[in-house]
Amino acid sequence: xxxxxxxxxxxxxxxxxxTKLNSHKLGASAAHTWRxxxxxxxxxxxxxxxxxxxxxxxxxALRAAIRERLELADNVAADSVLVIEYVVSGPHEVFAEQGGxxxxxxxxxxxxxxLEARHGAENIVGVNVQLDELTPHLVVYAVPLxxxxxxxxxxxxxxxxxxxxxxxxxxxxxxxxxxxxSATHFMGRRDQLRELQTTFAEEVAIPxxxxxxxxxxxxxxxxxxxxxxxxxxxxxxxxxxxxxDLARQGLLWGKESPEEHAARVSAFVVEHYAPTVARxxxxxxxxxxxxxxxxxxxxxxxxxxxxxxxxxQTRERLEELVAGLTPEEVEGIKEVSRDRLRExxxxxEARKREEVQRQEAxxxxxxxxxxxxxxxxxxxxxxxxxxxxxxxxxxxxRLAVKRDDLEATLDxxxxxGLFEVDGTLTPKGRALVEGEVPKAPEGxxxxxxxxxxPWPGMPSRSPFER
Numbered sequence: 444x445x446x447x448x449x450x451x452x453x454x455x456x457x458x459x460x461x462t463k464l465n466s467h468k469l470g471a472s473a474a475h476t477w478r479x480x481x482x483x484x485x486x487x488x489x490x491x492x493x494x495x496x497x498x499x500x501x502x503x504a505l506r507a508a509i510r511e512r513l514e515l516a517d518n519v520a521a522d523s524v525l526v527i528e529y530v531v532s533g534p535h536e537v538f539a540e541q542g543g544x545x546x547x548x549x550x551x552x553x554x555x556x557x558l559e560a561r562h563g564a565e566n567i568v569g570v571n572v573q574l575d576e577l578t579p580h581l582v583v584y585a586v587p588l589x590x591x592x593x594x595x596x597x598x599x600x601x602x603x604x605x606x607x608x609x610x611x612x613x614x615x616x617x618x619x620x621x622x623x624x625s626a627t628h629f630m631g632r633r634d635q636l637r638e639l640q641t642t643f644a645e646e647v648a649i650p651x652x653x654x655x656x657x658x659x660x661x662x663x664x665x666x667x668x669x670x671x672x673x674x675x676x677x678x679x680x681x682x683x684x685x686x687x688d689l690a691r692q693g694l695l696w697g698k699e700s701p702e703e704h705a706a707r708v709s710a711f712v713v714e715h716y717a718p719t720v721a722r723x724x725x726x727x728x729x730x731x732x733x734x735x736x737x738x739x740x741x742x743x744x745x746x747x748x749x750x751x752x753x754x755x756q757t758r759e760r761l762e763e764l765v766a767g768l769t770p771e772e773v774e775g776i777k778e779v780s781r782d783r784l785r786e787x788x789x790x791x792e793a794r795k796r797e798e799v800q801r802q803e804a805x806x807x808x809x810x811x812x813x814x815x816x817x818x819x820x821x822x823x824x825x826x827x828x829x830x831x832x833x834x835x836x837x838x839x840x841r842l843a844v845k846r847d848d849l850e851a852t853l854d855x856x857x858x859x860g861l862f863e864v865d866g867t868l869t870p871k872g873r874a875l876v877e878g879e880v881p882k883a884p885e886g887x888x889x890x891x892x893x894x895x896x897p898w899p900g901m902p903s904r905s906p907f908e909r
Contacts, residue, residue, distance in 0.1 A: 455543075457648030457655065458532040459554070461639065463524040463626050464584075467813075469509075470845040472528055473502035476571050476582050480844060481865050489575035496555065496570035505584060506847055508568040512586040516624040522810070524626035526568070526584045529558055533653055535578035547572070547579040550651045557647050558583050561629070589628045593620040816842060821852050825859035829872045840866025 464472055474480040478490055479502060499505045509526060513519050531554040537543035551572060559567055562585040569584035595615050602612045630636055644655030765773050820839055828836055840862070843853040856862055861872035868876065 455534050455537045455653050457644055457651075457653035458530070458534075459640065459643045460530045461630055461636070462528045462530075463630065464526050464528050465522055465524050466847050467845055469506070469525060470502065470847060471841075473505050473569075474844050476569075476573070477501050477505075478575075479864060484577075485573075485575045487575070492574040494572040494574070496572065497568065499569040499584075503850065505569045506850070509584075509586055512566060512568060512588060513624065515622045516588060517621055518623050522806075523624055524587065525624075527562075527587050527626055527629060529581075529583040529585065531581040531583070532578055533648075537653065538579055540579070544652045547574075550647070551579075551581040553647045553651070554581055554643075555583060557643060558585060561585075562587065587624060587626040587629050589623050589625045591621050591623060594618050813842070813846075817846055817849055820849060823852070825856045825861050826875065828856055829861045829868060829875055833867075836868075837866045 462472075471480070475482060477500065478485065478493075497508075499508050513525065519525075531551060533545060533550075535541055537545045539546050555567070555570060566586045566588050567583060568586055569582075571582045573580040573582065596618055597613050597615050599611055600614045602610045602614070604610065630639070640655055644653070648654060765776075768776075820843060823839065828839060831839065840853075840856070843849040843856065857864075861869055861875060863869055
């Protein structure tokens with residue numbers, strides 16, 4: 444990675460997030476990345492500016508590239524984590540497009556090199572740069588393959604019988620080299636995620652004028668939805684000019700109608716003052732971030748003081764307990780303590796195993812129900828899907844986007860011309876449905892009318908009924 448000049452004062456945090464994706468979560472992520480599903484906060488006119496730094500440029504191509512890498516692994520299961528999705532970014536104001544010091548292309552190029560060194564360049568199957576949002580993002584899909592070298596293991600096994608008793612002893616086994624799919628190897632423990640943040644900051648962020656996020660942070664993530672809601676609220680409260688408001692100020696002169704004049708003045712205000720209003724509307728979010736940073740510092744100091752006090756109290760208490768005891772008595776106490784600790788640990792591990800088993804049973808039940816729904820959807824023709832009630836149709840579409848095994852079904856639906864990219868009906872789809880179901884009388888509210896008899900190709904019950 445190219446060396447960068449370090450800045451003297453670094454106030455902005457780098458962003459790197461890692462998410463494990465199995466086959467059921469992969470579809471929605473890929474659809475979002477390549478905009479095959481609606482992304483409200485993305486500017487459609489700028490979407491052609493997005494870049495792919497791998498041959499993969501669609502959800503279908505991503506799934507094919509993943510399948511090719513998985514052929515090397517010997518432990519792929521139905522619920523395996525197939526890829527780790529990394530998102531790299533930073534605060535929008537640090538990028539050059541917003542007047543900041545960070546050029547997105549060299550920053551993202553160094554971030555990609557960092558992830559290639561972490562996973563192996565051949566396991567990075569998808570790389571997409573998103574420039575149609577306010578903040579540039581780098582999205583990287585990495586197949587978590589791990590190469591384990593050949594080794595020898597020794598186990599204590601039964602070697603045979605002697606004088607009627609089984610004899611146990613060590614025996615060595617050769618374990619051949621193998622390639623395994625293991626997301627746990629990269630992000631199975633919390634300290635691994637902390638190390639990812641630290642190493643990324645040292646090798647990538649700091650040379651580009653960014654820094655690592657704080658430990659013990661009190662900060663809460665401000666979602667894109669919350670930010671845009673605050674922005675829209677500010678614009679609505681500050682730029683809502685009505686004809687009546689202008690009329691009271693005596694500004695309606697000339698040949699313009701009140702509506703035309705209000706629209707012209709509103710457009711002028713939006714053009715010239717929208718940035719100021721946007722900053723004012725989101726100022727409460729900025730204040731919240733500042734408060735969170737102060738709270739983070741306070742928590743860190745409190746945690747350190749508590750650790751010091753607890754350590755000192757423990758030392759004093761231990762000195763009181765062992766005063767006057769012989770070394771043998773102290774060792775006996777330690778042995779009892781170790782036994783109790785072991786018992787508690789075993790009880791806690793048993794509780795955790797039971798909890799894991801319960802969660803696994805629940806997950807399998809949810810998966811079974813979803814598999815049943817998917818099986819029903821595979822038999823659903825585009826015409827039958829169009830005739831479903833709108834809520835069920837959208838649910839069916841979203842499930843098809845999510846699951847790889849419904850790829851062919853989704854392609855057939857999409858190629859029919861009856862549906863938009865989010866599963867709503869196109870004019871052709873509405874014409875099909877409206878031409879075959881009874882129309883409501885004039886003046887009555889519009890609604891979808893369920894047919895009295897099943898349509899050809901439609902299942903006898905909803906795909907989402909149990």
